[in-house]
Amino acid sequence: xxxxxxxxxxxxxxxxxxxxxxxxxxxxxxxxxxxxxxxxxxxxxxxxxxxxxxxxxxxxxxxxxxxxxxxxxxxxxxxxxxxxxxxxxxxxxxxxxxxxxxxxxxxxxxxxxxxxxxxxxxxxxxxxxxxxxxxxxxxxxxxxxxxxxxxxxxxxxxxxxxxxxxxxxxxxxxxxxxxxxxxxxxx
Numbered sequence: 001x002x003x004x005x006x007x008x009x010x011x012x013x014x015x016x017x018x019x020x021x022x023x024x025x026x027x028x029x030x031x032x033x034x035x036x037x038x039x040x041x042x043x044x045x046x047x048x049x050x051x052x053x054x055x056x057x058x059x060x061x062x063x064x065x066x067x068x069x070x071x072x073x074x075x076x077x078x079x080x081x082x083x084x085x086x087x088x089x090x091x092x093x094x095x096x097x098x099x100x101x102x103x104x105x106x107x108x109x110x111x112x113x114x115x116x117x118x119x120x121x122x123x124x125x126x127x128x129x130x131x132x133x134x135x136x137x138x139x140x141x142x143x144x145x146x147x148x149x150x151x152x153x154x155x156x157x158x159x160x161x162x163x164x165x166x167x168x169x170x171x172x173x174x175x176x177x178x179x180x181x182x183x184x185x186x187x
Contacts, residue, residue: 001030002042005063006055007072010034010079013023014060021054035076071115073101074108075123080126093124128163132158136174143170 006018013149015032025047028040035091053061063069077100080094094105099122101108112120128150135146143155152158162170
């Protein structure tokens with residue numbers, strides 16, 4: 001078995017698209033999740049090249065170097081925490097990343113900052129704010145319910161952080177009804 005790491009897989013639709021392309025090319029996929037594909041056998045250089053040719057136009061790419069793989073894994077863990085695990089963000093982010101990636105958090109933090117030009121914490125906040133925007137646009141939850149769901153200590157803290165990142169209050173954002181959300185892979 002071998003694992004391929006794929007950049008920009010940020011949602012279940014991404015998993016479905018990559019799975020579909022792998023199936024078309026005849027790969028024996030054992031498991032697929034955000035950013036990772038487990039194959040029954042190591043692909044030949046030609047198979048890897050063919051896979052690259054179909055993935056790149058779709059916005060994905062195979063990651064070969066170790067540092068890029070770690071960065072992508074950090075992003076995928078954060079995206080999964082924020083967008084797919086309602087109110088499970090109660091644990092310490094540094095602890096979650098360290099335990100899932102088996103690296104000291106200081107190493108992960110320094111690597112992320114060096115490569116991405118921003119901190120893990122700022123990336124995490126950006127993801128949370130995008131989730132807040134999504135929930136505000138859906139207009140199904142109150143701000144208090146959104147704060148609880150995303151594990152903010154208070155509505156005031158959520159509002160302050162939202163304004164700091166977007167320049168708007170959540171209520172003003174909701175009023176203008178303009179979808180100012182960004183695709184997750186562009187954060």
